[in-house]
Amino acid sequence: xxxxxxxxxxxxxxxxxxxxxxxxxxxxxxxxxxxxxxxxxxxxxxxxxxxxxxxxxxxxxxxxxxxxxxxxxxxxxxxxxxxxxxxxxxxxxxxxxxxxxxxxxxxxxxxxxxxxxxxxxxxxxxxxxxxxxxxxxxxxxxxxxxxxxxxxxxxxxxxxxxxxxxxxxxxxxxxxxxxxxxxxxxxxxxxxxxxxxxxxxxxxxxxxxxxxxxxxxxxxxxxxxxxxxxxxxxxxxxxxxxxxxxxxxxxxxxxxxxxxxxxxxxxxxxxxxxxxxxxxxxxxxxxxxxxxxxx
Amino acid sequence: xxxxxxxxxxxxxxxxxxxxxxxxxxxxxxxxxxxxxxxxxxxxxxxxxxxxxxxxxxxxxxxxxxxxxxxxxxxxxxxxxxxxxxxxxxxxxxxxxxxxxxxxxxxxxxxxxxxxxxxxxxxxxxxxxxxxxxxxxxxxxxxxxxxxxxxxxxxxxxxxxxxxxxxxxxxxxxxxxxxxxxxxxxxxxxxxxxxxxxxxxxxxxxxxxxxxxxxxxxxxxxxxxxxxxxxxxxx
Numbered sequence: 001x002x003x004x005x006x007x008x009x010x011x012x013x014x015x016x017x018x019x020x021x022x023x024x025x026x027x028x029x030x031x032x033x034x035x036x037x038x039x040x041x042x043x044x045x046x047x048x049x050x051x052x053x054x055x056x057x058x059x060x061x062x063x064x065x066x067x068x069x070x071x072x073x074x075x076x077x078x079x080x081x082x083x084x085x086x087x088x089x090x091x092x093x094x095x096x097x098x099x100x101x102x103x104x105x106x107x108x109x110x111x112x113x114x115x116x117x118x119x120x121x122x123x124x125x126x127x128x129x130x131x132x133x134x135x136x137x138x139x140x141x142x143x144x145x146x147x148x149x150x151x152x153x154x155x156x157x158x159x160x161x162x163x164x165x166x167x168x169x170x171x172x173x174x175x176x177x178x179x180x181x182x183x184x185x186x187x188x189x190x191x192x193x194x195x196x197x198x199x200x201x202x203x204x205x206x207x208x209x210x211x212x213x214x215x216x217x218x219x220x221x222x223x224x225x226x227x228x229x230x231x232x233x234x235x236x237x238x239x240x241x242x243x244x245x246x247x248x249x250x251x252x253x254x255x256x257x258x259x260x261x262x263x264x265x266x267x268x269x270x271x272x273x274x275x276x277x278x279x280x281x282x283x284x285x286x287x288x289x290x291x292x293x294x295x
Numbered sequence: 296x297x298x299x300x301x302x303x304x305x306x307x308x309x310x311x312x313x314x315x316x317x318x319x320x321x322x323x324x325x326x327x328x329x330x331x332x333x334x335x336x337x338x339x340x341x342x343x344x345x346x347x348x349x350x351x352x353x354x355x356x357x358x359x360x361x362x363x364x365x366x367x368x369x370x371x372x373x374x375x376x377x378x379x380x381x382x383x384x385x386x387x388x389x390x391x392x393x394x395x396x397x398x399x400x401x402x403x404x405x406x407x408x409x410x411x412x413x414x415x416x417x418x419x420x421x422x423x424x425x426x427x428x429x430x431x432x433x434x435x436x437x438x439x440x441x442x443x444x445x446x447x448x449x450x451x452x453x454x455x456x457x458x459x460x461x462x463x464x465x466x467x468x469x470x471x472x473x474x475x476x477x478x479x480x481x482x483x484x485x486x487x488x489x490x491x492x493x494x495x496x497x498x499x500x501x502x503x504x505x506x507x508x509x510x511x512x513x514x515x516x517x518x519x520x521x522x523x524x525x526x527x528x529x530x
Contacts, residue, residue: 048404068406072330076404082397086345098339099405099412101330143401148328 001027001061003047003151003181008056010042010205017042019205020056029177031192032185033282034202035290040185041079043202044155047183048076060151072101075149077140079156083128089115089139090124093146100147107146114142117172133160141169145176152176154184158191170195189282199282203289217280222268224284227261227275234259241271242291244284264288336407340415344389348420351385352427359431372435372449377489379454382427384481386420387461388474390516395471414517445495448502453488455505457481462512 003025010018018039034040045051047058049065058065060073083092090111097107115121118138128136137160144152154173158166166188174195176182186192192199192213199216201209209216228249229237238246238261245262264284265271331339355378362371390413393399403409428451436446461477468476493501 045400050400050403068408071404071408072406074404076401078400078404080397081401084343084392084396084398095343096401096405098331098336098343099402099407101336101406103329103331103335104339106328147406 001150001181003060004058005047006057006059008043008046008058009054010039010046010051011054016205018046018053021205021207022056023200023207023210025181025183027177027179027181028197029173029182029184029195030198030200031196032183032200032202033189033192033286034185038202039205040202041155042205044076044153044183044185047151048074048153072147073150075144075147075152077144077154077157079159081140083136085127085129087128088125089120089128089131092128092139093143096143097146102146110146114145117145118142119168134162134165137161138165138169141172150180152180152182154182156186157184158186158188166191189286193282201285201289208289209285213282217282217285220264220280220285220288222277223265223288224278224280225263225265225271225275226278227263227270227272228258229261229272229274230258233272234261237261237263237271241265242287244287244291264291333407333411336411337415337418340412341419344416344419345392348385348389348423351382352423355379355382356427356430359434363434372439372441372446373489375431375435376450376453377485379451380457380481380484380488382424383454383457383461383484384478386424387458387465387477389420390416391465391474391477394469395474410517417513417517444499448495448499452498452502452505453484455502455509456484456487459505459508459512460484462509462516466512466515 003023005021005023005025008018008021009016021043032040032043042051046053047065049058049071060070063070063073084095087095093111093114094107097110102110112121115124118141120135120138120142123131123135128139131139137157141154141157144154157173158169161169170191173182173184177195177197184191184196196213198211199209199213200207201216209219224244227237234246237243241263243261243263245260247260249256249258249260262278262284263271264287270277355375358378359375362374388395393402393409393412399409402412407415432443432447432450435450436443439446441449457477457480460480464473464476464480
């Protein structure tokens with residue numbers, strides 16, 4: 001099972017949204033990380049055959065993205081999607097199943113199974129327009145799984161889910177990644193940290209990092225510091241370095257009235273006198289690539 | 296002997312617990328379930344055509360039959376002709392509903408893509424309209440004193456004006472606002488059919504032109520459906 005992106009490019013007049021992206025994705029969960037406008041959605045849409053690339057190609061096991069066989073192996077959940085007003089959760093899934101080529105019997109079975117999986121069985125007969133944002137999101141996830149896809153592409157799937165739903169969703173994605181290719185984009189770094197086997201970091205239309213979580217974190221190893229400083233110094237440091245966290249230092253007398261900063265230095269030199277290096281995580285990496293200084 | 300075997304089998308069943316299934320989910324996931332045919336897909340779409348389409352066709356036939364019964368022929372043909380652009384509008388709204396309800400992106404990612412869906416909707420709505428049109432044409436032809444061709448031309452020119460201009464707009468401007476343009480076009484066609492009397496030869500020429508125009512725009516809609524949605528996704 002192999003999904004190959006070969007020099008995939010999308011250009012709109014003067015702007016290059018995706019710039020010669022080449023990747024080979026195998027079984028497992030891939031997290032796509034990037035700031036708004038980095039090109040994540042454009043890349044995902046090209047991988048689903050919704051946008052024609054300006055250059056390059058996408059193939060799954062040798063099948064081109066433009067073919068029905070490719071779409072037959074695809075499950076996609078867009079960032080924003082609508083529904084026809086008369087649809088209930090069940091009729092929406094039946095409709096999507098008919099477009100995915102499922103037989104009536106199979107559609108009934110899968111609909112019941114997936115509504116159970118995403119905890120919507122009790123509201124199966126209710127109109128979607130009465131659903132909360134989280135419920136609609138779960139329904140979107142359910143429709144993407146109807147055809148038991150080999151490629152699952154999820155654009156911001158956890159947006160609008162409460163923490164309990166997010167954890168449930170993460171567990172579901174982890175299970176699904178065992179025998180298919182799952183690519184998910186999200187701004188919630190902890191989602192990727194918890195479930196993604198590989199992380200792809202996208203910036204200005206290019207994949208600038210690609211590897212396991214530990215592997216890509218080596219870039220910032222020794223560059224993440226925590227220090228306790230007074231307010232004036234905190235303001236000065238946040239102008240010079242991307243700050244990941246800022247909070248009151250603590251109740252002890254020594255730290256009273258001071259601020260604890262977690263920041264990323266561009267090199268391994270401590271940003272101030274009492275700074276200590278701390279173990280890095282994906283939030284730090286995100287700020288390293290996409291953070292801004294408070295200039 | 297046979298009885299002994301049965302007895303041993305029976306006792307074996309009670310003596311041992313069957314082993315728990317291993318990798319059952321993975322096995323089930325690997326199975327290729329039967330898929331529907333293209334005809335099955337089209338047939339399934341009938342359920343998702345909104346009731347208003349069926350209602351519009353039934354209403355049209357009902358109105359014509361009731362009108363013929365109570366009003367006679369006289370000026371009745373132009374009333375039917377003025378009503379037909381609204382039937383066309385209902386059909387176009389149905390074909391383009393993916394755009395109205397933001398479903399296009401999801402539908403494009405499915406095995407039967409948006410162009411297949413549009414083709415299926417056009418086929419179903421076209422078939423329903425065709426049946427209704429045959430019934431009303433046959434009903435109006437009897438006793439109207441008009442020939443078949445002039446009657447068809449007079450009845451369906453406003454309908455074709457609506458379909459041609461609406462599909463022309465949809466093919467070029469994929470925005471929700473375009474549907475308001477379609478509504479405006481149908482009202483205009485309806486008003487024109489009621490208020491303007493055109494020379495029969497000119498009307499026949501216009502009819503032929505609009506028939507070709509509708510056919511051209513339908514082909515364009517099906518051929519470029521996915522490509523044009525590409526443009527709308529970049530917004």
